[in-house]
Amino acid sequence: MSFFQSLAAVLTPAGLLWTIIIIGIATFLHELAHYALARWQGVAVKSFSVGMGPVVLRRGWRGTEWRLSALPIGGYVEIDGMAPEPGPDGGARPPQRGFALLPAWGKIAVLLAGPLMNLLLAILLMTVTFTAQGVPAPDRARIESVVANSAAQKLGLRAGDVITAIDGRDLPPTVTVAGRDAPGWEAVRDTLTRAGRHVFTVERGGQSTDLAFDWTPTVNGQRQLLGIRYGPDVVPTTLPAAFATSWRVTAQAVPQVVQSFAGLFKRFLTLDISRDENVSGPIGTAEIVSQAARVSPWALVQVATLLNLSLAFFNLIPIPGLDGGRILLVLVGALRGRPLSFAQEQAINLAGFAFVMLLMVFVVVRDVSRFF
Incomplete structure (x- = not known):
């Protein structure tokens, strides 16, 4: 059986569609939270994209260019003052406005908003599930x-x-x-x-x-x-009890999630591409969603809950390039009484971004390798 035949055997059109919808909603709300906290503090947001890659549709509204991009995965917001600015000599220089001028707590609020949104969405979905189906x-x-x-x-x-x-x-x-x-x-x-x-x-x-x-x-x-x-x-349970149970389940899940990501990093550092049931790449995620779509709508809700929890915890890992890494740099600057130099911050962010990209490639390779 060829790779594409094996892929078609585990993925369904409905599963792929639901994967795009679930990931799209999770990503949109994550970025919307970053956007809202930046605008609330008076920081402009240049663009907000649903999807990645080439822009298919764009429209300006309230000072932001809203984009629909070709690849239906992920998304991004371009917050003013977060990225380097072009200098007079053609090189890059530290930003001098917007996000860069916020106090430490303001920067942390913007960065923390995205993961917190995914966490709250997961708790909301759990609450709905427990209320409807019991705890x-x-x-x-x-x-x-x-x-x-x-x-x-x-x-x-x-x-x-x-x-x-x-x-x-x-x-x-x-x-x-x-x-x-x-x-x-x-x-x-x-x-x-x-x-x-x-x-x-x-x-x-x-x-x-x-x-x-x-x-x-x-x-x-x-x-x-x-x-x-x-x-x-x-x-059976009541809505308040379901809400309380959702928080308790989330707290109990933290050690397991940390252990799963620790296992992923260990496999990455040792180049172990054997399958790990605890962490899935894009194909594994689509496979799980395809299976859930065959079972019931509540199974899809459960998958959406787990995905939002994973996004929340993953983005809080203190690796530069992720929200958690940026928060760490802000805290280091606050403890030192002055921020890191522009060169230091750029070097750290570049190394962190490269690590995250290599980690993503590793997850995809491991995902694909099991079909061969």
């Missing part, structure tokens, strides 16, 4: 599907069953699995690593049933599977 119950494991002719089916487990206790003990809110803290419903996985007789207490149709079975995790070196797909049960 996850960490101490209840709902069986989503049962494999035909599997051990689970022979045991009598069915899709929709909720496991509330294992071996006579209620599932706890949290459990330690493989040396990490996990929600209690993951105790199912931990139980299936231990041989012996086990009992699942299953809630079905408002009644509880005990299902006992003998389990052997491995046979002749082969790992045995019970044959169920499961996750947390969900319980």
